[in-house]
Every structure is written in C-alpha cells, then in structure tokens.
C-alpha cells in the first residue's frame with residue numbers, strides 16, 4: 194500500500210451497487226475490502242491486488258464481531274454499508290407478515306447503524322461512514338406512496354443515522370446518507386432509470402468530494418441535497 198492510497202470497506206458487495214462500487218473504487222486506485230454473505234462469483238472474478246474479500250452478514254452479531262477482529266489492523270477512509278433488502282416491497286404494510294416487516298427494518302435500519310457503531314474505531318481520521326439509503330426514505334418527498342415497509346425502513350435508517358452522528362458529534366464524524374438513483378439491479382428492476390455504472394460513478398464522485406466533512410448529509414448520486 195502506498196502512503197496516499199485510500200482504503201475502503203464496502204459492506205454488501207456480492208452484486209448490484211455494492212459490486213459496482215468495489216469496481217469503481219479499485220479503478221480509482223483505492224484499496225478495497227469487500228464483504229459478501231456467501232461466495233460471490235462476480236466479486237471473485239475481480240481478482241485485483243488491492244482487493245480483499247471478506248464474509249459477513251450484518252444481521253448476525255457474531256459475524257460482525259468476527260469481521261471487526263479480522264480487520265483489527267485496518268483503518269478505512271470509507272466504511273460504506275450498502276447491504277439492503279426490499280422483501281414484499283409492493284405489498285401495503287398490513288399485508289406484510291410481522292416477521293417479514295421486522296426483518297426489513299433490521300437489515301435496512303438497525304443493522305447498518307450497529308455496524309457503523311462497531312466499526313467507528315476502524316475509521317481513519319478524515320474518513321466517512323456512508324450508509325445506503327434511498328429517496329424513498331424521505332418523509333417530506335413521499336407524494337406517491339407505495340413501497341411502504343421498505344420506505345419506512347429507509348426513513349428509520351435516516352433517523353438513526355442522524356442520531357448516530359449527534360451521539361458522536363464531539364468526535365467530528367462524517368456521515369453520508371446516500372440515494373443511488375433508481376438503478377437497474379436485482380432490487381431496482383430492469384425498468385429503472387439508470388445503470389449501475391452511472392450510479393456508482395456519481396456516488397464515488399460525491400464520496401470523494403465530501404470525504405471527512407463533519408455532520409450528517411443526505412445526498413443523491415449527483416450530489417444534490419435531499420429533503421428529510
């Protein structure tokens with residue numbers, strides 16, 4: 194590693210936006226640790242010298258603790274929790290079984306913040322914690338309804354992310370709460386507005402421009418500030 198080489202931890206990188214972010218940061222000369230839940234052929238195929246592949250499930254406390262231990266000697270300029278689910282996103286909340294709704298909230302809101310809290314001591318000075326939210330997490334921009342459980346889980350993530358930053362304000366931490374656009378992935382579907390390359394290029398530009406800026410910001414992939 195060169196002295197100036199930036200170091201990123203991308204959590205939830207087996208496919209979709211996480212995988213695209215890994216490729217983008219590697220292409221920009223970063224060192225990257227990418228996590229998967231189970232072996233990802235797409236991640237394995239990248240085979241770059243600056244890439245380390247780890248395994249972790251953000252909902253599994255023991256798995257997060259073990260990852261934290263394995264990465265004890267690392268300091269990251271960027272810790273980006275990308276992982277998320279959209280189970281039964283098209284059903285109204287009353288039609289979603291309680292356990293399914295609870296799981297969506299756990300994976301999308303509770304586990305990312307628990308992960309950020311656990312890994313804050315692995316953040317390099319001048320680095321940022323990034324969390325993959327969505328414009329659907331904005332309460333004030335909700336004029337169309339739909340995606341009820343998912344939408345509420347991302348609103349919960351936004352609220353928890355703000356509280357996380359306030360809790361650590363004396364440490365001047367930088368928290369980036371990001372909307373990737375509506376992107377053609379397994380989750381976004383083929384009707385979505387933009388491809389993965391457009392989204393992750395924009396997200397990486399935003400991250401590099403905002404890296405280390407204290408406070409909590411809610412930004413889209415073009416760098417526009419979103420209303421809470």
Ligand SMILES: NC(=O)c1ccc[n+]([C@@H]2O[C@H](COP(=O)([O-])OP(=O)(O)OC[C@H]3O[C@@H](n4cnc5c(N)ncnc54)[C@H](OP(=O)(O)O)[C@@H]3O)[C@@H](O)[C@H]2O)c1
Nearest residue numbers: 205207208209210230250251276277327375376378380381
């Ligand atoms: N696509 C869009 O239009 C869009 C828009 C706004 C926000 N987002 C957000 O962007 C993020 C990535 O979305 P995507 O479109 O790339 O979705 P995706 O293609 O469905 O990928 C989801 C990723 O999250 C991982 N994951 C899920 N649960 C996990 C857990 N408990 N622990 C660790 N990893 C877990 C998955 O791993 P496995 O392969 O093991 O399942 C996969 O790598 C999500 O947070 C999503 O809510 C997406």
